Amino acid sequence: TRHRPKVAIICGSGLGVLADALQHSDSFKYSDIPNFPQSTVQGHAGQLVFGELRGTACVCMKGRFHMYEGHQPAKVTFPIRVFKLLGVKILIVTNAAGSLADDYKTGDVMIIKDHINLLGLAGQNPLIGPNIEQFGPRFPPMTSAYDKDLCKLAMDICKRLGYTCVHKGIYCMVSGPNFETVAEARFLHSLGADAVGMSTAAEVVVAKHCGLRVFGLSLITNQVKKDYSEKGSVNHDDVLGVSKMRAEMLKALVSEMIAEVCGCACLLLD
Numbered sequence: 001t002r003h004r005p006k007v008a009i010i011c012g013s014g015l016g017v018l019a020d021a022l023q024h025s026d027s028f029k030y031s032d033i034p035n036f037p038q039s040t041v042q043g044h045a046g047q048l049v050f051g052e053l054r055g056t057a058c059v060c061m062k063g064r065f066h067m068y069e070g071h072q073p074a075k076v077t078f079p080i081r082v083f084k085l086l087g088v089k090i091l092i093v094t095n096a097a098g099s100l101a102d103d104y105k106t107g108d109v110m111i112i113k114d115h116i117n118l119l120g121l122a123g124q125n126p127l128i129g130p131n132i133e134q135f136g137p138r139f140p141p142m143t144s145a146y147d148k149d150l151c152k153l154a155m156d157i158c159k160r161l162g163y164t165c166v167h168k169g170i171y172c173m174v175s176g177p178n179f180e181t182v183a184e185a186r187f188l189h190s191l192g193a194d195a196v197g198m199s200t201a202a203e204v205v206v207a208k209h210c211g212l213r214v215f216g217l218s219l220i221t222n223q224v225k226k227d228y229s230e231k232g233s234v235n236h237d238d239v240l241g242v243s244k245m246r247a248e249m250l251k252a253l254v255s256e257m258i259a260e261v262c263g264c265a266c267l268l269l270d
């Protein structure tokens with residue numbers, strides 16, 4: 001491919017259409033890329049797409065890797081270091097997530113302000129093992145994992161586009177693959193998490209370690225039950241259904257973000 005991406009986008013469950021925004025695109029199947037894991041989850045196509053979005057060269061992971069697929073944390077996050085070596089400066093992560101916050105509705109968007117890397121805290125951190133100094137320091141800070149300027153820009157864009165169901169909140173990564181019990185949901189909520197999912201935090205830790213700027217979006221695809229009296233249960237098809245319904249909205253938001261970031265002197269990529 002002739003594209004030399006500055007921005008990488010990871011598509012969450014059912015959000016592969018974000019990659020369709022790329023023009024003059026070149027696609028590579030994960031199975032054709034040396035050392036890349038394979039996508040095994042429905043809603044994750046398994047293609048790396050290079051192209052241009054509003055004049056900026058981007059690379060898009062149409063399908064991410066999860067630990068519940070049997071991968072070690074370092075394997076799940078392997079593509080992030082590939083992006084770094086390709087010259088990427090900004091990582092945009094998206095995911096489908098369940099809501100723990102009382103005021104989030106299904107279909108809402110949460111701009112990720114911070115995360116709780118529950119697996120990382122419990123010893124499943126992608127940076128465990130010999131540190132590769134070429135990428136970053138042994139003890140990287142994580143106090144501003146999600147770029148404040150990019151968060152603010154996203155809020156402004158949402159206002160301009162007339163999106164009202166947008167929040168800023170905290171994402172908690174769990175391993176899955178089962179969805180949470182009521183007691184677990186209460187526990188995560190009491191920790192301060194607004195949304196829960198089975199991805200993202202590990203990718204962000206590796207991205208920050210190697211100096212990428214990160215912006216994250218969760219699409220709220222379901223309400224996580226925090227009360228035994230609440231009826232019904234979530235399944236992956238429902239998650240994909242909501243993603244499909246809201247994917248165009250996320251596509252517009254991500255496109256605007258990239259257009260603004262690359263046109264704004266204060267957010268210059270280099």
Ligand SMILES: O=P(O)(O)O[C@H]1O[C@H](CO)[C@@H](O)[C@H]1O
Pocket residue numbers: 011012013041064066094095096097176197198199200235236239
């Ligand atoms: O985080 P993404 O990949 O968007 O997917 C989310 O949706 C799946 C569950 O329906 C899990 O994989 C969860 O992590």
Ligand code: HPA
Pocket residue numbers: 096097098099176179180196197198221222223224234239
């Ligand atoms: O409720 C959820 N829990 C964990 N991961 C998820 N991904 C989408 N929804 C959920």
